Amino acid sequence: xxxxxxxxxxxxxxxxxxxxxxxxxxxxxxxxxxxxxxxxxxxxxxxxxxxxxxxxxxxxxxxxxxxxxxxxxxxxxxxxxxxxxxxxxxxxxxxxxxxxxxxxxxxxxxxxxxxxxxxxxxxxxxxxxxxxxxxxxxxxxxxxxxxxxxxxxxxxxxxxxxxxxxxxxxxxxxxxxxxxxxxxxxxxxxxxxxxxxxx
Amino acid sequence: xxxxxxxxxxxxxxxxxxxxxxxxxxxxxxxxxxxxxxxxxxxxxxxxxxxxxxxxxxxxxxxxxxxxxxxxxxxxxxxxxxxxxxxxxxxxxxxxxxxxxxxxxxxxxxxxxxxxxxxxxxxxxxxxxxxxxxxxxxxxxxxxxxxxxxxxxxxxxxxxxx
Numbered sequence: 001x002x003x004x005x006x007x008x009x010x011x012x013x014x015x016x017x018x019x020x021x022x023x024x025x026x027x028x029x030x031x032x033x034x035x036x037x038x039x040x041x042x043x044x045x046x047x048x049x050x051x052x053x054x055x056x057x058x059x060x061x062x063x064x065x066x067x068x069x070x071x072x073x074x075x076x077x078x079x080x081x082x083x084x085x086x087x088x089x090x091x092x093x094x095x096x097x098x099x100x101x102x103x104x105x106x107x108x109x110x111x112x113x114x115x116x117x118x119x120x121x122x123x124x125x126x127x128x129x130x131x132x133x134x135x136x137x138x139x140x141x142x143x144x145x146x147x148x149x150x151x152x153x154x155x156x157x158x159x160x161x162x163x164x165x166x167x168x169x170x171x172x173x174x175x176x177x178x179x180x181x182x183x184x185x186x187x188x189x190x191x192x193x194x195x196x197x198x199x
Numbered sequence: 200x201x202x203x204x205x206x207x208x209x210x211x212x213x214x215x216x217x218x219x220x221x222x223x224x225x226x227x228x229x230x231x232x233x234x235x236x237x238x239x240x241x242x243x244x245x246x247x248x249x250x251x252x253x254x255x256x257x258x259x260x261x262x263x264x265x266x267x268x269x270x271x272x273x274x275x276x277x278x279x280x281x282x283x284x285x286x287x288x289x290x291x292x293x294x295x296x297x298x299x300x301x302x303x304x305x306x307x308x309x310x311x312x313x314x315x316x317x318x319x320x321x322x323x324x325x326x327x328x329x330x331x332x333x334x335x336x337x338x339x340x341x342x343x344x345x346x347x348x349x350x351x352x353x354x355x356x357x358x359x360x361x
Contacts, residue, residue, distance in 0.1 A: 009344060012343070012347035012351075013346075047353060050324060054295070058211070058214060062213055071236050
């Protein structure tokens with residue numbers, strides 16, 4: 001019958017379940033009409049049945065898997081790849097810990113100013129009957145002013161307020177003792193917000 | 200990915216395909232081993248885990264073709280029967296099965312590689328035409344023709360066994 005070659009390919013696909021729609025219907029009609037093709041189709045069917053019944057995958061030699069596992073140990077178990085967000089978060093955490101360590105180190109190792117009179121010396125002037133001499137007080141104040149230049153103006157005001165109560169000449173003595181630019185007289189205008197300090 | 204489980208589930212099918220392509224000695228074993236090593240190394244390339252069988256078969260086929268290219272290869276001639284006897288089989292049935300498997304192996308060994316691939320993947324392992332096309336790079340039409348020709352050749356050669 002004419003066109004058998006076309007239908008033979010189709011009936012092979014029919015056997016594999018790959019034929020649908022009009023092709024399926026046409027192939028079935030052809031098989032019903034063509035004895036030669038039907039015989040071939042039955043041969044194909046018999047072969048498929050024999051393969052299904054009698055052919056099994058060959059046994060894989062058991063020695064292969066240990067050799068494969070040796071060749072390629074499971075890296076996934078050792079190296080877990082983090083998502084990008086987790087990686088960024090981890091970097092931030094490490095940076096924060098490093099910054100904390102540096103900060104703590106700097107804080108602990110910062111230079112600590114010590115009074116020449118000792119850290120526990122009470123600031124009580126001699127004119128008040130205290131243990132600290134005026135000269136010692138001036139030296140201590142000068143140390144404070146030079147140790148902390150950022151606040152020296154405010155310190156100067158404290159000093160001025162304090163000294164004005166006891167000795168008008170003390171400030172001049174301080175100026176003479178330390179003529180550095182840090183120890184400069186503060187006028188009313190320069191002082192700006194002049195504060196009242198009580199001791 | 201649990202590669203031991205993947206190997207347990209898929210190595211028989213891949214091995215069967217490789218045996219159809221390379222029935223010589225231990226070549227199929229070497230190729231199977233290399234297939235899984237390569238798969239594990241390039242697991243990131245597997246975008247659809249549900250297609251792992253096709254992916255493994257593709258690697259196996261490419262390795263076989265590479266091996267063929269690296270040496271001038273003669274058509275495979277079957278040297279041994281692939282079929283292992285199953286425990287508890289009726290001896291006569293087992294003999295018939297082994298006889299059929301040996302005969303099939305001989306016939307397949309005489310076919311071109313494309314027909315061996317088409318027969319093993321399409322008729323023995325029953326992969327869809329689409330899967331075979333993905334593994335081999337053939338068109339669907341080529342898959343259909345190769346399976347038909349392989350089927351017709353094997354059926355003609357094994358007529359006495361059917």
